[in-house]
Amino acid sequence: MKKILITRKLIKESEDKASKTFNPIFNTNDELYSQSKVIEMSQGCDGILSSLTDKLDKETIDKLPDTIKIISNFAVGFGNIDLDAAKKRGITVTNTPEVLSDATAEIGVLLILGACRRAAEGIESAREGGWKWSADYLIGKQLTGTRLGILGMGRIGQKIAKIAKSLGMIIHYHNRSKLNEEKADGAVYHESIKSLFSVSDVLSICCPATKETENMINKETVEFFPKGAVITNVARGDIVDDEALIDALNRRKIYAVGLDVYKNEPNLNPGYLKIKSAFILPHLGSATKDTRIAMANLAIDNINEFFDTGKCLNKVN
């Protein structure tokens, strides 16, 4: 049986499945392993089932033992892994697409609703007490008839678009390539982010974190939005330059934000905490039991498929 280091604790059903198919090394305390600990723990292993909290950069990958043939990431995003460094060492990297799209799209829509309808301020007032209903109390932005820009209209972006459409929003998007008619489902394509942002009353960031998308929301691009736009991010924190966004919020250029992901998680930029309207969640995108089990099962299946066939459908490098 192949020996696999599983860097984070999984839901019991998933750990049971892993035990049936390979010889797993579990992380029973769910301790966050340092890079050197991952290197140490992977000695004698054939593969690693990693999570987005493991920073597998070039330096770490270069020090992994030669026996490691696969890194199966327990996430659809793989910005935490240096794909080129893994490729150079002959290590296959895989991810868990599709199984988490519904759950993540739900959080994507929650961010839009929470930011537009001032849920953060509402929750705080309801808990504190002393509020009173009045005609102009906590007036927010209604979604009906507003334009939703989707940056990264892939699996999750398309699901958010479908739900947003049912709420009466008009969908615009930008990808590097235009979708076919069926996938676009009436959404308007924009060739540039400038063009997309200029029509986005609300933006939903759904693209991966890559060198190209890093800090795509920045001092310059934030000015492309209509005044009073809402920016939400369900993808990755690295896509946003926090200082620029916080400054735009303070200047009221941007009305509100809905964020699930941050640079340097869990240490989000303290500037967000000072903004009462910021609707912020602690990276909950895929956090439902069914989805987490499906993700772990797929990460386990990816390892088995790789060792059985030498290939894997969900290989990303």
Ligand code: NAP
């Ligand atoms: P996907 O199906 O691969 O979709 C990504 C989309 O982004 C594609 O439409 C792609 O289109 C576009 N894109 C890629 N690079 C781009 C660029 N440089 N400029 C503009 N568009 C670009 O991925 P997915 O399954 O929807 O997941 C998207 C991301 O969500 C993941 O990478 C992950 O980081 C994040 N995520 C977060 C959570 C959470 O817990 N909050 C959960 C799951 C996923 P083109 O290739 O045509 O550009």
